[in-house]
Structure formats: C-alpha cells, structure tokens
Amino acid sequence: MVYYAVLFAAGFAGSFHCVGMCGGFACALGRDSRGHAASLLRHLLYNTGRLTTYCFLGALAGTLGQVICTPRGSTLSVLGGSLDAAQRILAILAGLMMIAVALQFFGVLRRFHHTRASFGLAMFAGSLRSLLAAPGRAAPLAFGVFNGFLPCPLVYAFAAEAAGGANALQGVLVMVTFGLGTFPAMLLMGSIGRLLAPTWRQRGVWLAGSLILLLGLITLGRGILPLTGHMAHGLSAGYPA
Amino acid sequence: MNGQGDPLCRHCWIPLGSRPISRPIGGEERAFCCYGCCIAFQVKHGQSEEWEAAWLLIRLGVGGFLSMNIMLFSLLLYAGAFTGGDARVLPWVQLLLWIFATPAVAILGGPYLREALIDARRGCLTSSTLIAVGVGAAYGYSAVAVLERSPHVYFDTATMVLMLFTLGRYLEAAGRAKAARNLEPLLAAENAWANTVVAGTEIRRPVREVDAGMLVRVRPGERIVVDGVVVEGESHTDEAVMTGESRKITKAVGSPVIAGSINLDGPLLIRSNGPGPTTRWAQICRSVRETLGRRSPVQRVADHLVGAFVPLVLALGILTVLYWAQELAFDRALLVGLSVLVVACPCAVGLAAPLATSIGIGRLARWGCLVRDPGALEVLARTQRLAFDKTGTLTSGTTQVVAIESAGAAREEVLARAAGLERYSEHALAGAITKAAASLGVEPVLTHDVRVIAGRGIRGRADEQVVAAGSAALMRELIWTLPQALASRAQSLERSGYAVVYVGWGREVRAILALDDAPDPDARSTVEQLGRRGLRVMLLTGDLEQAAQRLAGAVGITDIQAGLSPEAKREVLGRHRSEVVAMVGDGLNDGPVLAAADVGIAVGSGTDLARETAALVLPPGGLWMLPFVIDMARSVRKTILGNLIWAFGYNLVALILAVFGLLQPVLAAAVMAGSSLLVVANSLRLERLPDPARVPMAAQPLSAPRDVAGPVGVGTVTAAG
Numbered sequence: 001m002v003y004y005a006v007l008f009a010a011g012f013a014g015s016f017h018c019v020g021m022c023g024g025f026a027c028a029l030g031r032d033s034r035g036h037a038a039s040l041l042r043h044l045l046y047n048t049g050r051l052t053t054y055c056f057l058g059a060l061a062g063t064l065g066q067v068i069c070t071p072r073g074s075t076l077s078v079l080g081g082s083l084d085a086a087q088r089i090l091a092i093l094a095g096l097m098m099i100a101v102a103l104q105f106f107g108v109l110r111r112f113h114h115t116r117a118s119f120g121l122a123m124f125a126g127s128l129r130s131l132l133a134a135p136g137r138a139a140p141l142a143f144g145v146f147n148g149f150l151p152c153p154l155v156y157a158f159a160a161e162a163a164g165g166a167n168a169l170q171g172v173l174v175m176v177t178f179g180l181g182t183f184p185a186m187l188l189m190g191s192i193g194r195l196l197a198p199t200w201r202q203r204g205v206w207l208a209g210s211l212i213l214l215l216g217l218i219t220l221g222r223g224i225l226p227l228t229g230h231m232a233h234g235l236s237a238g239y240p241a
Numbered sequence: 242m243n244g245q246g247d248p249l250c251r252h253c254w255i256p257l258g259s260r261p262i263s264r265p266i267g268g269e270e271r272a273f274c275c276y277g278c279c280i281a282f283q284v285k286h287g288q289s290e291e292w293e294a295a296w297l298l299i300r301l302g303v304g305g306f307l308s309m310n311i312m313l314f315s316l317l318l319y320a321g322a323f324t325g326g327d328a329r330v331l332p333w334v335q336l337l338l339w340i341f342a343t344p345a346v347a348i349l350g351g352p353y354l355r356e357a358l359i360d361a362r363r364g365c366l367t368s369s370t371l372i373a374v375g376v377g378a379a380y381g382y383s384a385v386a387v388l389e390r391s392p393h394v395y396f397d398t399a400t401m402v403l404m405l406f407t408l409g410r411y412l413e414a415a416g417r418a419k420a421a422r423n424l425e426p427l428l429a430a431e432n433a434w435a436n437t438v439v440a441g442t443e444i445r446r447p448v449r450e451v452d453a454g455m456l457v458r459v460r461p462g463e464r465i466v467v468d469g470v471v472v473e474g475e476s477h478t479d480e481a482v483m484t485g486e487s488r489k490i491t492k493a494v495g496s497p498v499i500a501g502s503i504n505l506d507g508p509l510l511i512r513s514n515g516p517g518p519t520t521r522w523a524q525i526c527r528s529v530r531e532t533l534g535r536r537s538p539v540q541r542v543a544d545h546l547v548g549a550f551v552p553l554v555l556a557l558g559i560l561t562v563l564y565w566a567q568e569l570a571f572d573r574a575l576l577v578g579l580s581v582l583v584v585a586c587p588c589a590v591g592l593a594a595p596l597a598t599s600i601g602i603g604r605l606a607r608w609g610c611l612v613r614d615p616g617a618l619e620v621l622a623r624t625q626r627l628a629f630d631k632t633g634t635l636t637s638g639t640t641q642v643v644a645i646e647s648a649g650a651a652r653e654e655v656l657a658r659a660a661g662l663e664r665y666s667e668h669a670l671a672g673a674i675t676k677a678a679a680s681l682g683v684e685p686v687l688t689h690d691v692r693v694i695a696g697r698g699i700r701g702r703a704d705e706q707v708v709a710a711g712s713a714a715l716m717r718e719l720i721w722t723l724p725q726a727l728a729s730r731a732q733s734l735e736r737s738g739y740a741v742v743y744v745g746w747g748r749e750v751r752a753i754l755a756l757d758d759a760p761d762p763d764a765r766s767t768v769e770q771l772g773r774r775g776l777r778v779m780l781l782t783g784d785l786e787q788a789a790q791r792l793a794g795a796v797g798i799t800d801i802q803a804g805l806s807p808e809a810k811r812e813v814l815g816r817h818r819s820e821v822v823a824m825v826g827d828g829l830n831d832g833p834v835l836a837a838a839d840v841g842i843a844v845g846s847g848t849d850l851a852r853e854t855a856a857l858v859l860p861p862g863g864l865w866m867l868p869f870v871i872d873m874a875r876s877v878r879k880t881i882l883g884n885l886i887w888a889f890g891y892n893l894v895a896l897i898l899a900v901f902g903l904l905q906p907v908l909a910a911a912v913m914a915g916s917s918l919l920v921v922a923n924s925l926r927l928e929r930l931p932d933p934a935r936v937p938m939a940a941q942p943l944s945a946p947r948d949v950a951g952p953v954g955v956g957t958v959t960a961a962g
Contacts, residue, residue, distance in 0.1 A: 049306055056309035059316040066320055142302020145309070168320030172313065 004177045006211055007158070011181020014154045014208035042140050043187055049144020050186075051179040054155065055172050057148070061163035062171020065090055069166040087166050088223040094164030095220025098212050101157035105209030154178075157212050164219045249428075249533055250274035252282040253417030253599075262356070278414040300348050301407065307345035308400035311338050315397035335387045335394050342396035346380050349403035366551045368586040374555070375582035376402055379906070382575055393572050395906075402583055402910040409914025413592070416921035420596055420928075423603030424533075426464070426482045430501065430526035433466045435517065438510065448517035455513045459504045468520045469511040471496045476507030483521065484609050484860050501525070528613055529606065533599055537615040539881055540594035547587045554585035554896075561900050569902075576906055580899035584909040585892060589920045593884035596924040601877035608933060609860035610870055617856035620840045621871060622878035625820040627771060628813070630834070631782035631789060633827035634844050634864070635796055636758040640669060640740065642677035643759070646731075647752035648724045653683050655752040659710045659744045661686035662699045670742060671699070673756055674710075698742075708746040716743050716750050723750045738788030757788075763865035763935065764796040770868040772797075781810045781824075781834075811837045825867070826855070842867070869933030876930050884920045891916050 069086045148155070158178045162171035251271040262279050263272045273279040314334055353376075356369035376399045383394040433448040438456040448466045451457065456472065459465050465478065477489040480502040489505060492498060498511055501522030517523065536544065562578035569577075602612045612618060629635050645652040660678035663671035664685055678685060688708060691701035697718070698711010709719060713731065716723060723743075731741050731753045739755040761767075768778050779800035782789045789803035802813055814822055814837050824831075824838035827845065835841025836854040843854075845861030859866055895912055898904040904912070 049302065052306050052309050052313075056313050059313045063316045063320055136299070138299045138303050141306055142299040145302045145305045146298070168316050172317065 004173070006215060007161075007174060007177040008181040010208055010211035010215065011154075011158075011178035012184060013204050013211060014178075015182035015185035015204075040187075041137070045137060046140040046144040046147070047183055047186055049141040049146075050148045050182075051144075051176070053145050053148025054158075054175040054179040057155065057159050058162040058171040058173075058175025059168055060171075061159045062165060062168040062174075065163040065166035065171065066168055090166055091164045091219050091223030094160040095216045095218075095223060097160035098157045098216030098219060101153045101160075102209045102213035102216055104153055105205055105212065154208070154212075157216075161215060161219060164222075248272060249530060250278050252278035252414055253421050253596075278417065282414075282418075304345050304349040304400075304407075305404065307341045308349070308397075308404045311341045311345065311397050311400050314338055331392070332387075332390055338394060338396045339384060339387050342380065342383070342400055345400045346376065346403065349400065349407055350376055353403070353406070365548075366555060368551065368588055371551065371554060371558075371582040371586055372402070372406060375558070375579040375906070378575055379579050382572055386572065391572075395572070395576065398576065398579065398906045401907045402579075405907070405910040405914050406586075409588075409910075409917050412914070413588070413917045413921055416918070416925060417592075417596060420600045420921075420925060421603065423607045424529065424599065426501070427522075427526055427529050427606050429464065430466070430520075430523045431530070433464070433517075435466045436460075448523075451513055451517040453513055453515045457511045457513055459509045459511060461504055461506050461508060463504055465498050465502050465504055465509070465511065466500055466520075466522075467511060467513040467517055468500050468515065468522075469498055469513045471498060471509055472512050473510035474508050476509050477505040478502045479505055481607070482609070483525075525606075525611055528611060529602065532602060532613055532615055533595075535615050537594055537598055537619055537881075539619060539885070540598075540615075543590055543594060543885060547590050550585070550587050550590075554582065557585075557896075557900070558582045565902060573902075577899065577902040579906040580902075580904045580909045581896065583906055584895040584899045584904060584913060586913050587888070587892060588913065589888035589916045590885065590892070592917060592920050592924075593888050594881045596921065597877050597880040597884060597927060600924055600927045601873050604927065604930070605870060605873055608866055608869070609863060610866055611858040612856070613858065614856040617840050618874040618877050619881075620821060621823060621857070621874035623821045624776065624823045624840060624871070626777045626779065626817055626822045627867075628779050628781050628810075628817075628822060628824045628838065629798070630810075630824070630826035630831050631780060631784055631792060632758060634825055635761055635764045635780070635792060637761045639759060640673045640756050641759040642673055642754050643739070643757045644734075644755040645752055646727060646734075646755070648727050648750075650751045652752075653681065655744055655754070656681060656683045657686045658688075658703065658708050658746055659742070659754065661688040661703055662691060662701050662708055662710050665691045665701075666693055666699050668699075670740060670756055674742065674754065703746070706746045707748070708744075710742055710744045713741075713743060716745060719745075719748075721745050721748050721750050727753055736785075736787070737791070738785040757791075760792055760795045761862075761864050763862075767864050767867055768797045771871070774868060774871055776871070777820075781805055781813055783807075783810075807831065807834055810834045814838050825864075842870075865935050866933050873927075873930060876927055880924055880927055884923055887923070888916060888920055891919075 162174040353369045357373040379395045379399040436458045482501045500520035558578045558581040565574035656678040663674045688701040688703040697715040700709040742754040786803040823840040825842045832854040841855035842857045844859045
C-alpha cells in the first residue's frame, strides 16, 4: 500500500505542476449556471475523461511491458526466454525515464518535450478550447479525454512506471492512483476558480520531483541491484502477485 | 480526365475525387476530399461559437472515452485479470463492453457507414465499404456472442479499428494542410475581399466585384488584392508571391502596386486599374487551381488500380473467412477476414502522387515559378535535353555597348561626346550609350543646339564643332570622311548582327560603337549547373549564325543551330524525339515551339497567362531558378515513385500477412494509419529541399574582360587617322 500511497502523493503534488496548463482548462470550464451540483458534475465529468485516458495509457503501457516480458503466448517475445532479464531491462528504462522527468522538474535537465509533434497536435490543442464553451454534458467529458493526451512529462513518467511493472492490471492501478491523486487540486481549481500562489506551486513541483525521483530510483534499483527485487516488493506491499 | 480539372478540397487543396464530402460550415457549403479533411478543417477553422466544430470534437472525445474503456477492460481480459476466481464476473464484463461499444460504434462508425451507403447507391465500393463491412461483422458477431455467453467478444477490435482510422485520417489531413501552406497565398485570390471606399465609407466586397477606378483601402499586414496606383499613404510592400523575390519595396503616392503583394507597414489607399479577376494574381490563382485539379499520368494509373483493388479485396476477405472457418472457430476466421479488409484500404495509394505534386507546385510557386500542368513536373524530371531560345531568354533583352572601335580618338572622349548628344534622345540605343559612359565615369560633354534627325541619329554643337552620332546614312548626308578601316570594320560588325552607331566631330567620323543584346547575367552559371545535372543543352535561334556563336560562347553552349524559323525549330525538336526535350523560351514569339516540346518553359512571360502555351512559367529574370526547378521536379518524381512503391508494397505484404492470419485487426488498422502517415511524412520531405541559390556572374559592359567569341576587342584602335 505504501507504494500506491507514494504514487497518490506524487500525483497530488505533481498536479500543482499541471495547474499551469490543465488548471487553466479547469478554470475555463467554469461553473454551471444551474447550481453547485451541476458545476461539480461538470468538473467530475472532465476529470473522469482525463482519468480514463490515463487508465487507458496505463493499461497499454502495462500490457506492452507484459507482452515484452512474457516468453510464451500469441505474440512473439522480443527478448526470448529470459523473463528475468527482460523485466530488468524494462525496469531500468522506466526508472531512467522517471529520473529524467524528476530532474526536469528540478530544472536540472532541460525540458525535452520542446520538439512536440507539431503534426496536427498543436492545432488540435489550440482548438480544444472550442469545447470549453460548448453546452451539454458530453463536452467536458470529451475535453477531459483529449486533455489526457496532451503532452505532459508527469504522465510520461507514470506511464513509464506502469510499463515497468510488466502487468496490465498493475499498469491500470498505477495510473488510476496517479490520476486520483490529481483530482483534489483539479477539482479545487474548478471550484475556487483562481490559481494558487506561485511559491506554493513551486513547492508542489519540488515535492512531486522528489517523489518521482524516489519512485524512479526504486524502479531502477529493481532492474540493477541483484537482490533488491525483494526489497522493492517489500516496499510495494500492494503489488498484485 | 476532363481538361478543367476537379474542384479542390477546402482543406488540403487536393482534387476532391469522385466522392467528396460536403458540409455547411460558417454559413457556406464546403467540399472536402475525405472525412479526415472535414474534421481537420473544422478543428482548424471552427470558432468556439460554431456548434458544428465543437460537436465533431465532442463526438470524437466521447467515442474515445467509450473505446478507451472498452480497450482497457479488453486488455485486462487478455492479460488474464478475470480468470480463476474472478471468472464469474466475465459475462458482466462482456455486457459492460457491449454497453460501451454500441454508442461508440454508432458515433465513430457513422460517417464511414454513410460514405459506404452513398457509394453503394452509386454502385461502387471504396475503402469506407471495407471498414463498414469489417467493423459491422465484428460488432454483430460479438453481440451474438454475449447473448450466447460464448467466451470471446471483439468489441475492442471494432471500436479500435474505427478509432485508429479516424485518428489516421485526421493526422493525414493535418499533414496535407501543412503541404498546402505554400499554395495558400496563391489560391487566396479567388475568395479575397476588398475594402472599397465609396464616398468616404468603407464597403467590404468580394474582389471579383471590384472594377477599374474604385478605391481600395489596404491596412498594414493585409494582402493587396488589386493592381493599381497608390493615391494615399506610404508603405513598403513585399511582392514575393508574384516575383519570387522577397524584399521590401517602398511605395508612396503614385507608385504602382500589384495584386498579391503584402502591404507591410503603412495603410494605403489604392485606385484599382481594372476589374479584380483580371489581375495576374487572379490569373495565377485560376491556373494553379486548374493544375491541382488535373491528375498527372502516374496518379491516373494509380487511381485505376485502386478502383479495381477494392472489389477484389472484398472478395478476398470473404474467401479468407470461408477458408479459415474450416480450420478455426468461426470468430477467429472472422477476425482474419476483418484484418484483410482493414489492411487493404488503399488510402495511401490515392495520396501518393497528388500530395507530392502539390507540395512541389507550392514550393515552386513560392519562388514565382508557375506550374501549369502537373504532368509537366513528371516529364521535366525525365528530361535529357534542354533547348534554349536566344533573345529574351539567354539574353537580358537590354542593349549594351560591347565595343568601341576608334580611329585614333580615346574611347573616353568618344563616349563623352556621344553621351553629350544622346542624353537628349529617347532612342533605345541612346540609353545604352549614356549608361556605358556613366559606368566608366565619363562626364558627357556639354552640347547645345541638339537636333534629333528622325530615323538617322542626332547632331549638335560642342566646343565650336558639329558633333553627330547615328547611322552611316547620317554620316553620308553630312558628307563626313569615313576612314576605310572603320568602314570595313563597321560592315563586318553589322553583318555579324551588331547594331552600329557612328560617332564623329570636326567633319570626320572618329569612331564606331557596337551594341548588342547582353547575355543574361545568370545564363552562364545556369547552363553550367544544368550541365552538371547531366542535361544536354542546345541553342535554337532565328538570329544570325555569328550572333548566336557569340552568345553561345559567352554562356558556354556548344550545340548551336542558328537562323531557324519557328517551323524549323519545331523540326529540330522533332529530330530529337528519341529524347525527352524541354524548350525554354520567352513565351512571346515562340509559343508554338514551346508547345511542340515535351515540356515548354517560358521565362518572364508578360503575355496573358490564359493564352500561355508553356507548361511551366518562370518569373521575369528567373532563368537562374531553372536548376532548382529541375531538382524539384526530380525530387517530386522520386517522392511519388517512392510513395507508390511503399504504399503498394506495404499493402501487399500486410495483405499477405493478414490472409495467413498473422496480423491482428487492431494492429492492421494501426499499420494502415501508419502507412498513410509515412506517405505524408515522405512527401513533406520535399519541403526540405534547399532553396535555390543564385550564383551571380554580373557581366559588366566594357570594363570587365569579356569572353566573347568574336573579333571585337574593346577599345582596340584598328585604324590610323
């Protein structure tokens, strides 16, 4: 459970980083004129859409990891029979990815998502705003779904973690926990409707960076250290088999 | 194919093809070549208040929400999350999937089904048919499976195939719009609006309703939409679209402006010269539109193949299902059949040629080069021989003093006296003489009592002496003595095609000036670069042999045929039928010859574009771009062939894999979307071809040593006084 608590905390702290972009969207989503309940529903739908995308990415990443690490089955195994080696390599890659994101949060590494796919994506992101003003229940949901796909280092980091687990269900759980972690801040954004003070945001970013660094190191450790497999599992008592 | 060409897609400017989609957007009926372009256009141009655009995104978003949930649970199913003790929940999970899948299939599959039905009513089968049949089968089977409590459902396959296809089409359309970026300023002419000023008030009206004499206001940053004259305001303009050269040109009251140029920094009020649709910009717009609407020969072949392909694939899909149903469970066989249908969608093939061609045309258009026939690029790429016309093509069309022959007098004195007279004349040769004097820094001698003798020359008085410049006839009239050496020299010069001006003072002819049409300053480097590209270059001219020899020597052409009538030029082209021959001319006098060549290229044609016979028109002074045009044509052809080989090869390999049951349907859909994207990406590489580089070789009159193959030396004193 400690493992998922750390994930949740990282999601929570990390969402202060997202407040700049996604928080802006949440604010722009605004309130429903039909009262508080309708406003809450609107924001819950938006966040559900976002969470669905995260879960999907988690399932995809987890399945990918599982496919790579499963020696038999319908799909061909990339790394042959050595289950252990494949899982280790995957864990090392995922860990490195998370550490890179963490360092980026600390400002040590330059942002590496500058070369974002200009291919239709920028155009798409810009036009998403048209959804914010659209009436109906479906618009916030659709908006949340697209929002989840917008390039975000935090999501990359947790998708890497999900892949590192090499299990579809665990991948989903990682992303669910992370996604739920981002709920409070985003809902708060929607209801309070104003941005947090920059100093607090900075603290949030540092906390998130530290937690992601920790998770990254643990994941990396799972891959590198010969005997830490048990240690890592000890920490993450909630791992499904 | 019809000569007028297809109308173009509003989003990517590629021909609509036989089955366009039409949607009312922004109060206007707009046509698109495909569903992807329809989405992308609305995403790009839809305003937030526009319900249609938002509705489309909502549909995609909700479809995505549903299909991602389906995929999520299906992945967990495949990963074995609901086995063992959890097996009891399996029917409920399947039911949940069904509940999710029904609206998802309706939302995402609706457009494909509609397309397929419309096509079916017209009696044809397209890729939409393949998708609709395949997805419908997968959904229908799964629904029955849920009711019968059989263990396998394929709702995920049905929705993911739809989702991936929609995504692929959207990305493809976005890429295509990127390709059309260069064409936008040219195609803007037809739908342009002008702010006309009538009695002090501004009225916005379509540019086609603008007539001569109307006042048009153009704000900074806007495009000037009419040819006209500035009547108020000062600014700079950029005429890159029309001339190919991007630089600031100062405009003040009285300056002419051309339609298509951009007003950079100040408001301008312009009086229109003529009706809006007659501007060169509008003509170019119509020409480009027609070109894009025509299919190149390669594309026509590809389209025929695709047309024959779809029914075959449908039959193959059914056969595959029947075959595999004997060996596997029916649901597995159905999946194999679905893979076959999905993977055979020939989207990329239909895209291969038009995309590369339109990027090529757009890149060339940015430099003011106009392609009037899409097939021309393909032929130009295969061209082995280039025939040049002389006057106005390899020559600059302006006369220069190329030699001064004197009988003792210094050339500075000759020029000073001649220029002193000629600056009062407006004759074409007079300008060349004063320019030559100025370029050598010679001050014209003060001359008075100047009189122009029509058709013969000019005379006046300087330093108490009569000075005259003009023809031999003028000198004979004046009864001035002409040294024998000068006389024979003048005769031989005239025989070789030079214009000769006699200059004399003190009752004696002192010198003769030889004038000639100067070679284009870029001609030599252009011919050199063409040679480096493996092209054989020849000169076909109606001029005298010696004049042609001289020019050929100056620009580096060895294969010369002079003294040809237009018919004779066509005969020469006919003798080279074994090769692909392009003819380069000025488009004025050699129209029929340009039309007779495999590709006609006109340089700086001033004629009406509608009557232009050349397939390719370079801007005035644009000879230097010819190597770039050849490079571009070759790259376009290479890209088209690469795209076609890729698209067909990829389809074929994937189809074989699918028939043998080695490709999952979802993977097949991803593969197909990837194939289209690769074709788009490969075509977009044309954007990276380096821009043309001008290698200036300025030929300066008189001062620079000239590499002229002729007996004329500058300033040689050949005769004694």
